[in-house]
Amino acid sequence: MKRLALPLLYILSFALSLGPVLVFFFINMGKYISTVEDAVRLSFGGVLILVVVILKVIGLLRMPPRVVLFALIFAGSYLLHSIISDLIIFSFLALIGEIGDSICQIFIRREKEKRAIEKTAQATATALEGRFTGRV
Numbered sequence: 001m002k003r004l005a006l007p008l009l010y011i012l013s014f015a016l017s018l019g020p021v022l023v024f025f026f027i028n029m030g031k032y033i034s035t036v037e038d039a040v041r042l043s044f045g046g047v048l049i050l051v052v053v054i055l056k057v058i059g060l061l062r063m064p065p066r067v068v069l070f071a072l073i074f075a076g077s078y079l080l081h082s083i084i085s086d087l088i089i090f091s092f093l094a095l096i097g098e099i100g101d102s103i104c105q106i107f108i109r110r111e112k113e114k115r116a117i118e119k120t121a122q123a124t125a126t127a128l129e130g131r132f133t134g135r136v
Helices: 005-027 036-057 066-079 087-133
Strands: none
16 A cells, blocks of 8 residues: 555646546536537647646747647637637636645655655665674
């Protein structure tokens, strides 16, 4: 269980970050994709947002030129227009998710520090044991 603590904390952190927004989205999905055209546009908007987020996370997205930035904003707004009306609710839920994620990050940091301390203690104990037994 000790080895699973950090991966479980990462999963919990991710779930807390996206959970409230996804739950609200899926509850109201019928409103957002009332026509096939809305569903297609929302899908392309989701893919666009996902690509931008992935590029930002892996560090490949720098601040684009203003023309590209406004093109992305226009495309995102056009493709996601069916959920724009609920943007206040989505942003509030994202804020709640980020607060939960921030709290979870505290526990992740503590677990990493605890593991580093244990690793250092184990290495020190092994080195001292070698010196006292003569097996250097």
